[in-house]
Amino acid sequence: MQKQESPTFLKAITIRDPSDIHSIKEDIKKDMILILRVTPLAHKDVDQLRKVVEDLYTIAKNANADIARLGEERIIVTPPGIKIWKPEYDLK
């Protein structure tokens, strides 16, 4: 019997506006791996950024996804079954 497997996609995108969170939520539901650049939003409005990051963490928890910062610029979200290896974040 052949194993049925569709590929998982890794998508690198930039969050430019809080409204981008809707399509990101859909991508998380589709079990995509997301690498989200948040710097343009950070430069525009730090309060909006804080809210977006909070929302992302809530969405990730609810979807059983893993989430972590990647440097100053990016946030990684991975679906269940993909875990983020975190030693470097502690060492920084």
Next chain:
Amino acid sequence: MQKQESPTFLKAITIRDPSDIHSIKEDIKKDMILILRVTPLAHKDVDQLRKVVEDLYTIAKNANADIARLGEERIIVTPPGIKIWKPEYDLK
């Protein structure tokens, strides 16, 4: 019957020396998703960086892995079964 699935790991690491390529090659063989920060090596020696990036592309091709730049600082490598979505790279 239960499906046997061990999690895939996403590992974010920094390449500081060309010798780091050996453990990276092992991680690629283990089907890890790698996000490799290359800026420290770029600042140290651009020729070493060029050689390391060439080696990475060769290793990735041989392992049937997908590979792409992530901004100026990083390189992503994904195992077979995980594809990198690339529209943003074209738009930059």
